Protein backbone atom coordinates (compact mmCIF):
# COMPACT_ATOMS: atom_id res chain seq x y z
CA UNK A 1 0.00 0.00 0.00
CA UNK A 2 1.38 3.36 -1.05
CA UNK A 3 1.45 6.07 1.60
CA UNK A 4 2.00 9.74 1.06
CA UNK A 5 5.37 11.11 2.08
CA UNK A 6 6.79 14.63 1.97
CA UNK A 7 8.41 13.99 -1.42
CA UNK A 8 5.33 12.63 -3.08
CA UNK A 9 2.90 14.75 -5.05
CA UNK A 10 -0.55 15.21 -3.53
CA UNK A 11 -2.06 13.78 -6.67
CA UNK A 12 -0.71 11.69 -9.50
CA UNK A 13 -2.86 10.60 -12.42
CA UNK A 14 -1.27 8.39 -15.08
CA UNK A 15 -2.80 7.21 -18.33
CA UNK A 16 -6.35 7.63 -17.04
CA UNK A 17 -9.08 6.42 -19.35
CA UNK A 18 -12.77 6.37 -18.64
CA UNK A 19 -15.70 5.75 -20.92
CA UNK A 20 -19.46 5.63 -20.55
CA UNK A 21 -21.50 3.25 -22.67
CA UNK A 22 -18.66 2.86 -25.16
CA UNK A 23 -18.11 6.64 -25.42
CA UNK A 24 -14.73 7.95 -24.30
CA UNK A 25 -14.89 10.65 -21.60
CA UNK A 26 -11.21 10.62 -20.58
CA UNK A 27 -8.54 9.46 -22.96
CA UNK A 28 -5.12 8.94 -21.40
CA UNK A 29 -4.88 11.80 -18.90
CA UNK A 30 -1.65 12.41 -16.96
CA UNK A 31 -1.61 15.00 -14.20
CA UNK A 32 0.53 15.75 -11.15
CA UNK A 33 -0.35 18.17 -8.36
CA UNK A 34 2.32 19.33 -5.94
CA UNK A 35 1.80 21.33 -2.75
CA UNK A 36 1.09 25.01 -3.43
CA UNK A 37 -0.31 24.44 -6.92
CA UNK A 38 -3.62 26.01 -7.87
CA UNK A 39 -4.62 24.35 -11.10
CA UNK A 40 -7.40 25.80 -13.19
CA UNK A 41 -9.06 23.14 -15.30
CA UNK A 42 -10.49 24.49 -18.54
CA UNK A 43 -12.58 22.68 -21.09
CA UNK A 44 -15.85 22.91 -22.97
CA UNK A 45 -19.04 21.35 -21.66
CA UNK A 46 -18.56 17.61 -21.84
CA UNK A 47 -14.74 17.78 -22.11
CA UNK A 48 -14.38 15.46 -19.09
CA UNK A 49 -13.66 17.81 -16.18
CA UNK A 50 -16.22 16.40 -13.76
CA UNK A 51 -15.36 12.83 -14.75
CA UNK A 52 -11.69 13.51 -14.00
CA UNK A 53 -12.54 14.94 -10.58
CA UNK A 54 -14.87 12.07 -9.73
CA UNK A 55 -12.18 9.54 -10.65
CA UNK A 56 -9.65 11.37 -8.45
CA UNK A 57 -12.10 11.23 -5.55
CA UNK A 58 -12.90 7.55 -6.02
CA UNK A 59 -16.53 8.26 -6.95
CA UNK A 60 -15.94 6.68 -10.35
CA UNK A 61 -13.55 3.87 -11.12
CA UNK A 62 -11.20 4.30 -14.08
CA UNK A 63 -11.29 1.86 -16.98
CA UNK A 64 -7.54 2.13 -17.30
CA UNK A 65 -4.63 3.96 -15.72
CA UNK A 66 -3.54 4.75 -12.22
CA UNK A 67 -4.45 7.39 -9.69
CA UNK A 68 -2.73 8.17 -6.44
CA UNK A 69 -4.67 10.65 -4.31
CA UNK A 70 -2.73 11.67 -1.19
CA UNK A 71 -0.61 8.59 -1.80
CA UNK A 72 -3.47 6.11 -2.05
CA UNK A 73 -5.59 4.54 -4.75
CA UNK A 74 -8.89 6.45 -4.45
CA UNK A 75 -10.98 3.31 -3.97
CA UNK A 76 -8.81 2.33 -0.99
CA UNK A 77 -8.87 5.66 0.83
CA UNK A 78 -9.69 5.47 4.53
CA UNK A 79 -12.19 7.90 6.10
CA UNK A 80 -9.23 9.64 7.78
CA UNK A 81 -7.56 10.22 4.43
CA UNK A 82 -10.83 11.36 2.86
CA UNK A 83 -11.14 13.98 5.57
CA UNK A 84 -7.98 15.60 4.19
CA UNK A 85 -9.73 16.23 0.89
CA UNK A 86 -12.23 19.00 0.21
CA UNK A 87 -14.74 18.70 -2.60
CA UNK A 88 -17.37 21.05 -3.91
CA UNK A 89 -19.40 19.24 -6.55
CA UNK A 90 -21.25 21.02 -9.31
CA UNK A 91 -24.54 20.07 -7.83
CA UNK A 92 -25.01 20.19 -4.20
CA UNK A 93 -26.69 19.85 -1.54
CA UNK A 94 -27.87 18.37 1.70
CA UNK A 95 -28.74 19.91 5.01
CA UNK A 96 -32.15 20.87 3.70
CA UNK A 97 -33.83 20.83 7.11
CA UNK A 98 -31.22 23.09 8.73
CA UNK A 99 -30.31 26.71 8.98
CA UNK A 100 -26.79 27.83 7.98
CA UNK A 101 -25.42 27.80 11.51
CA UNK A 102 -26.68 24.30 12.32
CA UNK A 103 -25.69 22.90 8.95
CA UNK A 104 -22.15 24.13 9.52
CA UNK A 105 -22.06 22.75 13.06
CA UNK A 106 -23.17 19.32 11.88
CA UNK A 107 -20.72 19.34 9.01
CA UNK A 108 -17.89 20.49 11.29
CA UNK A 109 -18.52 17.55 13.62
CA UNK A 110 -17.15 15.20 10.94
CA UNK A 111 -13.84 17.04 10.79
CA UNK A 112 -11.46 17.13 13.78
CA UNK A 113 -9.39 19.81 12.01
CA UNK A 114 -12.34 22.16 11.55
CA UNK A 115 -11.29 25.79 12.01
CA UNK A 116 -14.22 27.64 13.55
CA UNK A 117 -12.55 31.03 13.12
CA UNK A 118 -11.96 30.42 9.45
CA UNK A 119 -15.59 29.32 9.12
CA UNK A 120 -16.83 32.50 10.79
CA UNK A 121 -14.59 34.71 8.71
CA UNK A 122 -15.94 33.17 5.52
CA UNK A 123 -19.55 33.32 6.63
CA UNK A 124 -19.05 37.05 7.16
CA UNK A 125 -17.19 37.54 3.91
CA UNK A 126 -19.84 35.82 1.87
CA UNK A 127 -22.51 37.74 3.77
CA UNK A 128 -24.36 34.57 4.80
CA UNK A 129 -27.03 34.91 7.45
CA UNK A 130 -26.34 32.17 10.04
CA UNK A 131 -30.05 31.93 10.82
CA UNK A 132 -31.18 31.57 7.19
CA UNK A 133 -32.74 28.24 6.21
CA UNK A 134 -30.57 26.31 3.74
CA UNK A 135 -33.60 25.70 1.50
CA UNK A 136 -34.17 29.44 1.22
CA UNK A 137 -30.63 30.32 0.14
CA UNK A 138 -30.02 31.53 -3.39
CA UNK A 139 -27.94 29.33 -5.68
CA UNK A 140 -24.89 31.55 -5.09
CA UNK A 141 -25.39 31.51 -1.33
CA UNK A 142 -25.60 27.72 -1.36
CA UNK A 143 -22.44 27.61 -3.36
CA UNK A 144 -20.77 29.87 -0.78
CA UNK A 145 -21.90 27.52 1.98
CA UNK A 146 -20.60 24.50 0.07
CA UNK A 147 -17.24 26.23 -0.33
CA UNK A 148 -17.00 26.96 3.39
CA UNK A 149 -17.91 23.34 4.15
CA UNK A 150 -15.14 22.11 1.87
CA UNK A 151 -12.47 24.53 3.06
CA UNK A 152 -12.84 25.24 6.76
CA UNK A 153 -10.90 22.13 7.74
CA UNK A 154 -7.97 23.21 5.54
CA UNK A 155 -7.88 20.13 3.33
CA UNK A 156 -4.61 19.17 1.71
CA UNK A 157 -6.29 18.61 -1.58
CA UNK A 158 -9.19 20.77 -2.64
CA UNK A 159 -11.27 19.81 -5.65
CA UNK A 160 -13.79 22.34 -6.84
CA UNK A 161 -16.12 21.74 -9.76
CA UNK A 162 -17.05 25.19 -11.07
CA UNK A 163 -17.08 26.66 -7.59
CA UNK A 164 -17.63 30.23 -8.62
CA UNK A 165 -20.14 29.88 -11.43
CA UNK A 166 -23.00 31.31 -9.38
CA UNK A 167 -21.08 33.83 -7.33
CA UNK A 168 -21.27 37.52 -8.09
CA UNK A 169 -18.02 39.17 -9.26
CA UNK A 170 -17.04 40.59 -5.87
CA UNK A 171 -17.66 37.29 -4.03
CA UNK A 172 -15.77 35.51 -6.79
CA UNK A 173 -12.81 37.82 -6.52
CA UNK A 174 -12.57 37.43 -2.75
CA UNK A 175 -12.96 33.70 -2.91
CA UNK A 176 -10.40 33.21 -5.64
CA UNK A 177 -7.79 35.36 -3.90
CA UNK A 178 -8.29 33.49 -0.64
CA UNK A 179 -8.10 30.19 -2.41
CA UNK A 180 -4.63 30.93 -3.66
CA UNK A 181 -3.48 32.16 -0.28
CA UNK A 182 -4.84 29.11 1.48
CA UNK A 183 -3.03 26.77 -0.89
CA UNK A 184 0.25 28.59 -0.53
CA UNK A 185 0.04 28.96 3.23
CA UNK A 186 -0.90 25.42 4.07
CA UNK A 187 0.98 23.54 1.37
CA UNK A 188 -2.27 22.29 -0.12
CA UNK A 189 -3.08 21.87 -3.77
CA UNK A 190 -6.23 22.99 -5.52
CA UNK A 191 -7.84 21.69 -8.68
CA UNK A 192 -10.76 23.79 -9.84
CA UNK A 193 -12.74 23.92 -13.02
CA UNK A 194 -14.09 27.17 -14.34
CA UNK A 195 -15.37 28.65 -17.55
CA UNK A 196 -14.38 32.11 -16.42
CA UNK A 197 -10.92 32.47 -17.89
CA UNK A 198 -10.27 35.89 -16.37
CA UNK A 199 -10.72 34.43 -12.86
CA UNK A 200 -8.48 31.58 -13.71
CA UNK A 201 -5.85 33.94 -15.06
CA UNK A 202 -5.94 35.95 -11.87
CA UNK A 203 -5.43 33.16 -9.35
CA UNK A 204 -4.27 29.92 -10.91
CA UNK A 205 -0.62 28.95 -10.78
CA UNK A 206 -1.17 26.38 -13.52
CA UNK A 207 -3.68 25.77 -16.25
CA UNK A 208 -4.80 22.37 -17.49
CA UNK A 209 -6.83 22.23 -20.67
CA UNK A 210 -9.05 19.29 -21.50
CA UNK A 211 -10.49 18.75 -24.95
CA UNK A 212 -12.54 15.67 -25.80
CA UNK A 213 -11.11 13.80 -22.84
CA UNK A 214 -7.49 14.58 -23.67
CA UNK A 215 -5.26 16.88 -21.67
CA UNK A 216 -3.99 19.23 -24.37
CA UNK A 217 -1.96 21.37 -22.05
CA UNK A 218 -0.77 21.45 -18.46
CA UNK A 219 1.56 24.34 -17.68
CA UNK A 220 2.43 27.01 -15.22
CA UNK A 221 0.59 30.15 -16.16
CA UNK A 222 3.62 32.44 -16.26
CA UNK A 223 5.50 30.04 -18.51
CA UNK A 224 2.47 29.64 -20.71
CA UNK A 225 2.04 33.40 -21.10
CA UNK A 226 5.68 33.68 -22.14
CA UNK A 227 5.70 30.86 -24.63
CA UNK A 228 2.23 30.91 -26.13
CA UNK A 229 1.88 32.81 -29.41
CA UNK A 230 -0.48 33.06 -32.30
CA UNK A 231 1.82 33.07 -35.32
CA UNK A 232 1.09 34.20 -38.80
CA UNK A 233 3.38 32.33 -41.13
CA UNK A 234 3.99 32.20 -44.87
CA UNK A 235 2.17 29.63 -46.96
CA UNK A 236 3.85 26.22 -46.89
CA UNK A 237 6.39 27.17 -44.26
CA UNK A 238 7.09 24.63 -41.54
CA UNK A 239 7.63 25.28 -37.86
CA UNK A 240 11.09 24.97 -36.34
CA UNK A 241 11.65 22.17 -33.83
CA UNK A 242 10.85 23.17 -30.27
CA UNK A 243 7.51 24.73 -31.16
CA UNK A 244 4.43 22.71 -30.35
CA UNK A 245 1.50 23.34 -32.63
CA UNK A 246 -1.73 23.49 -30.65
CA UNK A 247 -4.03 24.45 -33.50
CA UNK A 248 -3.85 25.69 -37.05
CA UNK A 249 -6.21 27.72 -39.14
CA UNK A 250 -4.74 28.44 -42.57
CA UNK A 251 -1.55 30.42 -42.02
CA UNK A 252 -2.42 31.20 -38.40
CA UNK A 253 -0.81 28.74 -36.02
CA UNK A 254 -1.19 28.63 -32.26
CA UNK A 255 2.05 27.41 -30.73
CA UNK A 256 3.58 26.75 -27.36
CA UNK A 257 7.31 26.98 -26.75
CA UNK A 258 7.93 30.27 -28.55
CA UNK A 259 11.10 31.92 -27.24
CA UNK A 260 10.97 35.13 -29.24
CA UNK A 261 13.35 33.96 -31.98
CA UNK A 262 12.31 34.77 -35.51
CA UNK A 263 12.47 32.01 -38.13
CA UNK A 264 12.14 31.89 -41.91
CA UNK A 265 8.53 32.32 -42.89
CA UNK A 266 7.38 33.98 -39.67
CA UNK A 267 5.34 37.07 -40.47
CA UNK A 268 3.89 37.97 -37.13
CA UNK A 269 3.71 36.67 -33.55
CA UNK A 270 1.13 37.88 -31.07
CA UNK A 271 0.66 36.94 -27.42
CA UNK A 272 -2.67 35.36 -26.48
CA UNK A 273 -4.62 35.30 -23.26
CA UNK A 274 -6.49 32.28 -21.93
CA UNK A 275 -9.77 33.27 -23.48
CA UNK A 276 -8.17 33.61 -26.90
CA UNK A 277 -6.39 30.30 -26.36
CA UNK A 278 -9.69 28.66 -25.53
CA UNK A 279 -11.41 30.15 -28.58
CA UNK A 280 -8.57 29.15 -30.90
CA UNK A 281 -8.72 25.58 -29.64
CA UNK A 282 -12.50 25.38 -30.02
CA UNK A 283 -13.24 27.03 -33.37
Ligand SMILES: Nc1ncnc2c1ncn2[C@@H]1O[C@H](COP(=O)(O)OP(=O)(O)OP(=O)(O)O)[C@@H](O)[C@H]1O
Nearest residue numbers: 020021024025043044045046047048049050051052
Ligand atom coordinates in the same frame (compact mmCIF):
# COMPACT_ATOMS: atom_id res chain seq x y z
N1 LIG B 1 -22.72 9.03 -15.59
C1 LIG B 1 -22.56 9.20 -16.91
N2 LIG B 1 -23.14 8.38 -17.79
C2 LIG B 1 -22.96 8.52 -19.14
N3 LIG B 1 -22.19 9.49 -19.67
C3 LIG B 1 -21.59 10.34 -18.84
C4 LIG B 1 -21.73 10.25 -17.41
N4 LIG B 1 -20.99 11.23 -16.84
C5 LIG B 1 -20.43 11.91 -17.86
N5 LIG B 1 -20.77 11.38 -19.06
C6 LIG B 1 -20.31 11.85 -20.39
O1 LIG B 1 -18.89 12.01 -20.32
C7 LIG B 1 -18.49 13.18 -21.01
C8 LIG B 1 -17.73 14.09 -20.07
O2 LIG B 1 -18.64 14.62 -19.11
P1 LIG B 1 -18.19 15.55 -17.90
O3 LIG B 1 -19.37 15.75 -17.03
O4 LIG B 1 -16.97 14.99 -17.31
O5 LIG B 1 -17.84 16.91 -18.67
P2 LIG B 1 -17.47 18.35 -18.10
O6 LIG B 1 -16.22 18.77 -18.77
O7 LIG B 1 -17.47 18.32 -16.61
O8 LIG B 1 -18.68 19.24 -18.63
P3 LIG B 1 -19.41 20.55 -18.00
O9 LIG B 1 -18.50 21.72 -18.28
O10 LIG B 1 -20.67 20.64 -18.81
O11 LIG B 1 -19.66 20.29 -16.56
C9 LIG B 1 -19.77 13.78 -21.60
O12 LIG B 1 -19.88 13.34 -22.94
C10 LIG B 1 -20.86 13.21 -20.74
O13 LIG B 1 -22.05 13.09 -21.47
